[in-house]
Amino acid sequence: MQARRPERIAGRQAPSAAVLLLGALVLTACGARPTPVHEFQFFAMGTLVEVTLANVENAPAQEARRAIEGLFRRAEGDWDAWRPGALARFNRRLAGGRPFAVDADLLPLLQGSSELSRRSHGLFDPAIGRLTELWGFHRDESRGRPPEPEAIAALMRRRPAMSDLRWNGREVQGTNPAVQIDLGAYAKGYAVDLAIAHLRGVRIANALVNAGGDLRAIGRRGERPWRIGIRRPRSAGVLATLELGEDESVLTSGDYERFFMYDGKRYHHILDPRTGYPAQGAMAATVISRGAAEGDAAATALVVAGPSEWQAVAHDMGIAQAMLIDGLGRIHLTEALRPRLRFTIDPERGIPMDMDPKP
């Protein structure tokens, strides 16, 4: 344990210099030189971002820390449709209906998410920003009750979809004023990918970036692989653990991340673009992919797809390793993922269903 979280151990015993010194002696006495590990956290993009760097000296680690925090700060301003940044400007111009050139920074997010939307059979669709807003899921604090059914129906009749964006090189034209782009199910994963790319660029080869559970790891944590716990839906505990390969992302979408209870019913933030209501049939989907952005979109699409369609959608999105937990708590796994997970419960029995949180 000493070797595992040296910074935290020091932090906990900070009240006494003697204790610190003793701690240092104990660390030294462990024999093998402990892996230098740096961990730092900050809140950005509406969530807690945690970064762990292994086998890195202090100076480059601190530099990386500043760079990554800066990257996430820019991302939260620029890629949030409800903040005065690049995406908000994009949405205003899109609603205007005239062709315009897209910012170079925003272009890969929009093109990447358009392609993933197409491959997801439209189940991941960033064009439903107005629906997100109607439900109030764009805010940290939800509105606490569902919108009027008439308002949802009126919006759905206008069928906002990514395919309403007409592309011509880096120019785009909006053809449906009901479209508002919400990158909430994509931008966090994309920011994680950018952070990993930055670390690689500065020759940090062993790192883990976790933005509110959307995570990607490269290299190893010293002498062993990175170890990840997948949270049990609707509870604070761990459902399963796995060890990651040299460059892998793990992404989960679930109905417990952002939701409200109204009249005893759960209303969560993963909206089905076909119905305008929270997706039914699945409480969580976990995806293992190379990049975090594509995994982010895929996990959302699989929750919307539900138990009957999830395998087809995963296949078409190029995802071989995935898990779906259906509305009854039963666990469905692809063959490629099954042998990698170590469950804390019996996966055949599923997760207990008495866990809807009570105030």
Added chain:
Amino acid sequence: MTAADRWVVGAALALVASLYVWSWGGSLGSDAGGSDAAAGVVAEVVVAGHPGETIDLGRDGEVEVQGRMGPSRLLVQDGRVRFTASPCRNKQCIRSGWLAHEGDFAACLPNGVAVEVLGPERGLDAINY
């Protein structure tokens, strides 16, 4: 230093002070012990704007941390920790209930306060959710 800076520094100092009093107050010179089940188990508390602090789950007590919106209260009892109060509207943090095992995690995101149980059992580096 802006007013916001002063506020964040003030909140950080208040957190450190409350953790210090809570962790060390009243037990100096005696072995307060605590629950055997919780020996060595700690939880990390992260508050927006400053580095994480760990609290010992072997010592029962209450901690108040200043988040972005106001105070969040944590209760430590029998080797577990939970949110008991927070200024957010939905109270998802409180609904998360007790956190006892490594990787158990709860957060009040509106208030910028997160709690995760650390421990030697499985040696997890991150939790995916």
